Amino acid sequence: MKDGPDIARVASLMGDPARANMVMALMGGRALAAADLAREAGIAPSTASGHLDKLVSAGLLKVRSQGRNRYFDIAEPDVAEAVEALTAVAARAGHLRSRPGPRDEAMRHARSCYDHLAGRVAVDLFARWLEAGVLCRRGGDVHVTRKGRDFLVRGGVALAQLETGKRPLCRSCMDWSERRHHLAGMLGAEVLALAVTRGWAVRSSQARAVSFSRRGETEFVRWYSRIVQPAP
């Protein structure tokens, strides 16, 4: 009767918590093996195998065999876009994943939201970058300004590389504890990665929490709030 894209089919694929967690784990941009994804989703390898098969058949993921491992990855940019769009809706509507255990102060301060930074620190970063003209909003989207490009590149961010990816460079994401936005997208992920690489923060692999050392946080804040100066 009707034609047109079958949105329900794609949506239902992402609608299963296990599959959604797997796709989310891949949003970082790195391909992951089946076992990693199973662990990430909290299910048995056999179950994960079935899910991954569906995701690949449906064109959401692609797979690359390497030895006895099979590495999965987001198939196309449009998938990442759809995930980001769903994230935005979920964040606005206040649908957060279950978080057993008490909410402690450290979590409010800094934590990871999938692959990017969240919490007070992240909200502050986002606000500063907007204010300083590193980023600008244009009709709901967030962009890096020309001035911002210099600032980021000087700060050690490999901008050009990030832009080749399948995800939007910038996205805003509602912070549930602060009720304001923080930075997501490829750049958001890179900022967290950079903080970890430089030893300012460590990610507990178990709980996905991020903790800054006292000194690390000072350095991080200094890094992102360097004055954006006109070329000397």
Add this chain to the structure above:
Amino acid sequence: MKDGPDIARVASLMGDPARANMVMALMGGRALAAADLAREAGIAPSTASGHLDKLVSAGLLKVRSQGRNRYFDIAEPDVAEAVEALTAVAARAGHLRSRPGPRDEAMRHARSCYDHLAGRVAVDLFARWLEAGVLCRRGGDVHVTRKGRDFLVRGGVALAQLETGKRPLCRSCMDWSERRHHLAGMLGAEVLALAVTRGWAVRSSQARAVSFSRRGETEFVRWYSRIVQPAP
């Protein structure tokens, strides 16, 4: 354990065919009553009521009571964006809604894809507008150029109104019969609406098919392929 937006919850809401059809029916921008949506989705009113309740509770739809009717509508722009994003994935991956019956030539020629035009005519329109500089692509997105604005406004398109909406103005959508893109989004819907309003085409309310009269099609093609001239 983990925080972050619960994408699975939102996705699973759109993952049910009945709900997806209802949301799709609302993408046209007009609010619809519960009974209309039930019919659109092909389910009993009681079933629809349950679905609509979920969609509203989840923040995907909003409802307005008027007399004994309840009119439903897309709650926020981000929902429309997510739907468009899912549409794009589904279209690329070739997931089309069931279409029983033989594929006939007329369908390939012109038909509707939800609320916008699809088929050879639509693909031609899209290609011409890109070529003529009415539209331009920028990183996967499609935009109306300044030149394009004049062209459209002169052609009777109330551009300003369209932009206030909750949907992106332009979107490209994969045409399954032509394997090329056609125009979706708010402008895509408007083009179809305009063709109907001017009597060039009629929509069969039953099958959502679009048929152009011989003369209507000529006029329509002339309309969209008027030469885009520099100001005299």
Add this chain to the structure above:
DNA sequence: TTCATGCTTCGACGGTAACCGAAGGATCGC
């Protein structure tokens, strides 16, 4: 008041799909 319309609540039914463990390829290291 009385009847009709539009929608929701309730109870019961049925099908789909997620889940796991055990067993079976495939590949690598030794």
Add this chain to the structure above:
DNA sequence: GCGATCCTTCGGTTACCGTCGAAGCATGAA
């Protein structure tokens, strides 16, 4: 070759959720 690792296939179980019709509750019309 032999064991170890990684992944998939299979069978059986469970549970959730979409579905409908009948009945109830509003609102509007006569």
